[in-house]
Amino acid sequence: MQWCKWAGNWKSRLQGQSTGAQEEDACEFLFKIIFLGDSNVGKTCVIHSFKSGEFRDIHSTIGVDFTVHSMDIDGKKVKMQIWDTAGQERFRTITQSYYRSAHGAMIAYDLTRRSTFDSLPHWIQAVEQYGAANVVFVLIGNKCDLAPQRQVLFEDACTLAEQTGALAALETSAKENRNVQEAFELMARELIVRNGCLVHQEVQLDPPNPLLYYDSHPIDEVESLKKKSCDC
Ligand SMILES: Nc1nc2c(ncn2[C@@H]2O[C@H](COP(=O)(O)OP(=O)(O)OP(=O)(O)O)[C@@H](O)[C@H]2O)c(=O)[nH]1
Numbered sequence: 407m408q409w410c411k412w413a414g415n416w417k418s419r420l421q422g423q424s425t426g427a428q429e430e431d432a433c434e435f436l437f438k439i440i441f442l443g444d445s446n447v448g449k450t451c452v453i454h455s456f457k458s459g460e461f462r463d464i465h466s467t468i469g470v471d472f473t474v475h476s477m478d479i480d481g482k483k484v485k486m487q488i489w490d491t492a493g494q495e496r497f498r499t500i501t502q503s504y505y506r507s508a509h510g511a512m513i514a515y516d517l518t519r520r521s522t523f524d525s526l527p528h529w530i531q532a533v534e535q536y537g538a539a540n541v542v543f544v545l546i547g548n549k550c551d552l553a554p555q556r557q558v559l560f561e562d563a564c565t566l567a568e569q570t571g572a573l574a575a576l577e578t579s580a581k582e583n584r585n586v587q588e589a590f591e592l593m594a595r596e597l598i599v600r601n602g603c604l605v606h607q608e609v610q611l612d613p614p615n616p617l618l619y620y621d622s623h624p625i626d627e628v629e630s631l632k633k634k635s636c637d638c
């Protein structure tokens with residue numbers, strides 16, 4: 407099994423205690439997450455898998471889509487407002503305007519297509535340029551169910567994560583629903599630590615193209631988050 411080499415002091419961030427100030431326990435959290443990456447890497451499928459646990463073949467995104475999914479983390483209700491952007495070049499100007507108020511960015515590549523990994527520095531730079539300061543970002547190598555066609559080593563993703571200050575590098579499969587919940591939980595835990603208590607009014611709900619709202623699903627224990635690479 408490959409193990410993810412998290413960048414930074416990830417262990418303490420996954421312990422749960424690091425959010426332990428008593429006043430936070432009563433808080434609800436709302437975080438805006440932007441999902442970026444080249445076209446066809448599987449961004450929309452990963453989001454759908456996160457919400458429903460199911461895989462569905464989906465048409466290429468036009469512009470930006472929006473959805474909300476709730477999580478329960480150590481008894482705290484965390485709403486993840488997810489902005490799914492189109493990877494196609496022709497939508498870049500539109501999508502960049504959605505970076506501004508994001509707390510976190512999931513930057514995805516297709517591990518069977520090297521060119522999508524080579525694009526990551528571009529996406530990271532765009533987050534730095536158009537996003538707020540200190541946006542938390544995670545590198546997502548999707549389609550790990552297609553391991554025989556792999557063109558990107560997991561070690562390369564970990565190295566890039568470390569070099570660029572990413573919170574982590576993970577490999578996911580939207581098709582087999584692997585590491586998808588964990589990727590979002592990792593992001594949520596980090597954002598709780600960094601942002602503390604957020605009121606809903608701080609993030610405006612102004613979706614350009616609303617999708618469905620889904621109920622919350624309890625997610626797995628913290629320990630399982632430490633094993634976040636695919637078995638592929
Ligand atoms: N084998 C496999 N195929 C996947 C996976 N995730 C997505 N796909 C396929 O990859 C293709 C692209 O998926 P999308 O989710 O539409 O990709 P996207 O990144 O949202 O693309 P844009 O909206 O154009 O930016 C589809 O044919 C999916 O069926 C996965 O985990 N494994």
Ligand SMILES: [Mg+2]
Nearest residue numbers: 449450466467
């Ligand atoms: Mg899409």
